[in-house]
Each structure stands twice: as structure tokens, then as C-alpha cells.
Amino acid sequence: MDIAQAMRVFARVVETKSFTRASETLDLPRGRVTVIVQNLEAHLKTRLLQRTTRSLNLTADGAAYYERCVRVLADIDDIENSFLGKKQSPRGRLRVDMPGALGRLIVMPALADFHERYPEIDLVLGLGDKPLDLVQEGVDCVVRIGTLQDSSLVARRVGIYQGVTVASPAYLHKAGTPRTLDELAHHQAVNYYWGRSGRIMPLTFDVDGKTVEVKMRGSIAVNDAEAYLGSALNGLGIVQGARFMALPYLESGALVEILSQWKPPPLPISAVYPHNRHLSATVRAFVDWIAELFRNCALLTSTPEADARCRPTSIDTQDADAVDLADDEEGSIG
Known part of the structure; x- marks a missing residue:
């Protein structure tokens, strides 16, 4: 018996709570998993x-x-990686999940560079915001935006999310341009809701170093970042989304930034992975690569001013590396 393989198979059955799911994530026949x-x-x-x-x-x-x-x-992984990492490039299957807009607009255009650097990594990229049980679903790493709940997972900050409050010229011509937060009570928003909980996300503003939340009335709510921004482009109301998504429309004049003196607080962008996989060469390679990618993107890179205003990576400030992906995580759109 290969005792190390048997231990890995047993551990995966426990973590996925299923022989079938374990066989899928290990790429072994189900019968073989049962026999082991x-x-x-x-x-x-x-x-x-x-x-x-x-x-x-x-x-x-x-x-x-x-x-x-x-x-x-x-x-065992620690010993192997300490030697193999010096002799060969990372290899194997790597399953990653991240917000759809962030993946489509920032990450996917750069994947040719990732493949050139790591030709032996088979990347399986999922795009979505749904909370995942990383271990049970066989996901090696997720990229998430916002302050996360604490648990036994590990988070590394890889960038900063900048939000922006916008509306279309047509909407502002019809409803007027709000000059204060109090005036938002007389305006219409397109609301964003979290798909699993149905919770409506309020607009947030940094006012003298404190975060102020504003809940606005709106007759439309969506749970997709691109549909959310599209609603603003169609004149349906005020939205607060990702600056990296809105920038082309701000530059063309299709959208107008409002209330710019009270910007949304910056949010951390984190790579999150199970602590028992923190030494994986493939995970380490991807996290290092995406941190470099975001560092070279002016819309996502950290600055001293953004860092000072940024919300913490984790609610537990005593252990900022311990995070969880709860249903009601404080996230953002992108």
C-alpha cells in the first residue's frame, strides 16, 4: 500500500464528505477511492x-x-516543495475562483503571460461571487474583494479595490445632481443584492475618516456587476461600482462621477486559500503572479493614501490572515 496516497485519499473523502466528490477532485475512479x-x-x-x-x-x-x-x-508537502521548487517549475492542476468582472477585464487579458511563465500549470478559472467551501468543492484559491470573516483559511492582500459613485448624464439632467449625501434621499438608485442572502448593499462613503452607509430607494435590483453598471448607463439611477469598470465610460462621458468629495472607502482584494495548502507551489505561483499583476495596474495598486483608508482584510484584527467567506461578507462589486 502507498500509505501517503491512502492518507491523501482518506483526507479528501473527509473534507469533501463524499467518495464521489473526492474521486472527482483527485481525478481517480470512484471505485478506486473506495478500495483505497x-x-x-x-x-x-x-x-x-x-x-x-x-x-x-x-x-x-x-x-x-x-x-x-x-x-x-x-x-510531506513542505519537504517536497523545499527540494523540488529549486529544480523544476510548478506543475499540475490549479482551480481558482474570482469575481466575474475582475477576471474578465483584468486577469484574463494577462493569462498569456501566466501561461508563458508557468506552462506546466493547468489553470481552471471560475468567475463568480458565490461563497464557496474551498475544501469541499476542491478549489485551491479564490480572489475576493472586501473585509472577510475570520476562520482557518489564509488570506494575502494582493490589491486595493477603488469604488466610484456614478450616474448617466441623462439621469442627472432629469433628476438633478446631488451635492450632499442628504440629497440622495430624493434620488433613485439601482440596487445591488447578494445572490445567496438577497441582502441589498448600501452605498458607502468615507466622511472625515468614518464610513457612512446610505440606503437608497430603487425599483430595480441586480446581482451582476456588469448589469449593475449597465443599468446606470441606461439612465436608471445612481450606482456605486468598481472604478476599473467605470473608467472607460467616465472618460467618454457616458457616466459622470458624483459626490467625489466623499469617495467609497477602499477595500482589500485578497487571495484566499486553505491553510493546509499554503505551501503548494502552484498556489504560491498564482498568488505571486496576480499580486504583481494588480501592483502594475494603476486602478488596483496600493498607495499610502488608499492603505490608510482601506478597510481591514479580516474582521479579526488580531489575526488578519485568518478569513472566511461568509454569506454576508462585506464585499463590493466586481
């Missing part, structure tokens, strides 16, 4: 998993063995 776990139990002379037709649960011995497996496998 059964052989491991026979080798250890103990039952690790309690199986029923509807559930899969750890036994007491299984829970103890899983905790040891995680530590041992992390040590």
Missing part, C-alpha cells in the same frame, strides 16, 4: 468512516487519524 479507504482501514485494523446510504461520518478513531494525516501531509 477500505484497504487503509484494513491496514490500520480499525474503522475510520461510518457509512450509511445518506451520510458519511468519522468514527472517533477516524477523527483522530484525520487530524494526524493533515499534519503529516503538510510536512
Whole structure:
């Protein structure tokens, strides 16, 4: 028996809570996964998993063995990467998820450079904002915008998100241009809502170093960043979206920035990954690459002024690297 492989297969079954999902993420036949776990139990002379037709649960011995497996496998990866990293470029399948607009407008145009640098990494890129269970769904790394909840995941700040409050000239001609935050009560917004919770996102403004939230009335709400900005272009109301998305329309005059003296607070853009994968050469290569990409993008790079105003990466300021992707995370649009 390949005990290291058996430990990896067992750990993945536990993390995904499914033999089928484990087989998919490991690229092994389901029957092979089942046999490996059964052989491991026979080798250890103990039952690790309690199986029923509807559930899969750890036994007491299984829970103890899983905790040891995680530590041992992390040590194995550490040893391998310390030597292999010096001799060969990162290789293998890497599954990444990020907000759709950020991926389409900033990341995808630069992927040729990533492939040229790392030709042996097979990148599987998902575009969306839905909260994910990284371990259970087999995702190696996600890029997220905003302050995140704390947990056992690891976050590295890779950029700064700058928001902008805009409306179309047609809307402003019809409704007038608001000069103060109080005047927003007399205006119409296109609202953005989080798809899973349905929560409407308020507009946010930095007023004398404090964040002020304004909930506006609106007869339309969307949960897609490009549809959100498109609604403003069509004169349907005021929106607050990503500057990197709005800039071409601001330059052409199709959109107008309003209330520029009270800009939305900058938000961190973070690469987030499970802590037991933090030494993966493929994850490290992608995170380093995307941090460099955003650093060279004027609309996403950090500045001393933006850093001073930026919300924290994590709610837990005692451990800013520990984050979670909760349903009601404080995020933004992009």
C-alpha cells in the first residue's frame, strides 16, 4: 500500500464528505477511492468512516487519524516543495475562483503571460461571487474583494479595490445632481443584492475618516456587476461600482462621477486559500503572479493614501490572515 496516497485519499473523502466528490477532485475512479479507504482501514485494523446510504461520518478513531494525516501531509508537502521548487517549475492542476468582472477585464487579458511563465500549470478559472467551501468543492484559491470573516483559511492582500459613485448624464439632467449625501434621499438608485442572502448593499462613503452607509430607494435590483453598471448607463439611477469598470465610460462621458468629495472607502482584494495548502507551489505561483499583476495596474495598486483608508482584510484584527467567506461578507462589486 502507498500509505501517503491512502492518507491523501482518506483526507479528501473527509473534507469533501463524499467518495464521489473526492474521486472527482483527485481525478481517480470512484471505485478506486473506495478500495483505497477500505484497504487503509484494513491496514490500520480499525474503522475510520461510518457509512450509511445518506451520510458519511468519522468514527472517533477516524477523527483522530484525520487530524494526524493533515499534519503529516503538510510536512510531506513542505519537504517536497523545499527540494523540488529549486529544480523544476510548478506543475499540475490549479482551480481558482474570482469575481466575474475582475477576471474578465483584468486577469484574463494577462493569462498569456501566466501561461508563458508557468506552462506546466493547468489553470481552471471560475468567475463568480458565490461563497464557496474551498475544501469541499476542491478549489485551491479564490480572489475576493472586501473585509472577510475570520476562520482557518489564509488570506494575502494582493490589491486595493477603488469604488466610484456614478450616474448617466441623462439621469442627472432629469433628476438633478446631488451635492450632499442628504440629497440622495430624493434620488433613485439601482440596487445591488447578494445572490445567496438577497441582502441589498448600501452605498458607502468615507466622511472625515468614518464610513457612512446610505440606503437608497430603487425599483430595480441586480446581482451582476456588469448589469449593475449597465443599468446606470441606461439612465436608471445612481450606482456605486468598481472604478476599473467605470473608467472607460467616465472618460467618454457616458457616466459622470458624483459626490467625489466623499469617495467609497477602499477595500482589500485578497487571495484566499486553505491553510493546509499554503505551501503548494502552484498556489504560491498564482498568488505571486496576480499580486504583481494588480501592483502594475494603476486602478488596483496600493498607495499610502488608499492603505490608510482601506478597510481591514479580516474582521479579526488580531489575526488578519485568518478569513472566511461568509454569506454576508462585506464585499463590493466586481
